[in-house]
Amino acid sequence: MSTTGRRVGRPRAARRPDSGLPARDELLAAAAGMFTERGYGATSTRAIAERAGMRQATMYHYFGGKEDLLAALLEGTVTPSLSLARRLLADDGPASAEARLWCLCRSDVELLCTGPHNLGALYLLPEVRTERFAGFHRVRLELKEAYGRLLAATESCGGLGKSELVLRNDLVFGLIESVILIHRSDPDRPVQAFASATADAALRVAGVDADDLAATREAARELAASLQ
Known part of the structure; x- marks a missing residue:
């Protein structure tokens, strides 16, 4: 809780895509697009989070990094x-x-x-x-x-x-x-x-x-x- 008594949530970006996907799936969709369009090495976790409409800190709540995102996509x-x-x-x-x-x-x-x-x-x-x-x-x-x-x-x-x-x-x-x-x-x-x-x-x-x-x-x- 904050000093004002309001609950403090995980940091989120101001806008999310209108896909209706849960946050985890939004991150996977963003990573899939960027890995296949820009290349895995050229894609940063910050860029993935921004495309998914959230802060990088929020992304780390769901995935430990690029390797985790790639592993989840491959297994899928x-x-x-x-x-x-x-x-x-x-x-x-x-x-x-x-x-x-x-x-x-x-x-x-x-x-x-x-x-x-x-x-x-x-x-x-x-x-x-x-x-x-x-x-x-x-x-x-x-x-x-x-x-x-x-x-x-x-x-x-x-x-x-x-x-x-x-x-x-x-x-x-x-x-x-x-x-x-x-x-x-x-x-x-x-x-x-x-x-x-x-x-x-x-x-x-x-x-x-x-x-x-x-x-x-x-x-x-x-x-x-x-x-x-």
Whole structure:
């Protein structure tokens, strides 16, 4: 309390954006824009706070600094797909492993390519290789392992040896994450069509026959609708 008896709150800037976002989400949105537009190294915490319409001291109530903001943004590009992958692996319905894999691939691509900023491009920052981002790498590895489990359950990969299966998974997962660069070069490409085409390509890498793709795609869409 102040000497006048009025409660003293955390310092805030006079104006906030009209987004309606909570303060923490406002900071993440501001950081996402500045990291992708200006570059991570060229962005200061003061500039992020100002774009979010608050004082730098207020920002530190939510995040310890730029690394914390970047880590939260990166994990946000993975955790929704990991959540879906867990549901797909746990679901005991009739959908094939191929349909589940297609569903995950399409959803993952949509996540990476949807939104005002290409957050996936931040994966390429050298800072992301440091220990501070171990949490991001942990959830990303779990997602990759989920891809591998779905891949191993497909008819075309069921009889593969361990090394060949690891290679197939590297190729499929690498293809999905490659959309980060493709989307950056052509951000106006329709995302849903792009996601479906990438999921088709991933299943072809997995060994699914081209003639089977249409039926797999339809089954995957029915599965996705049932999981909503």
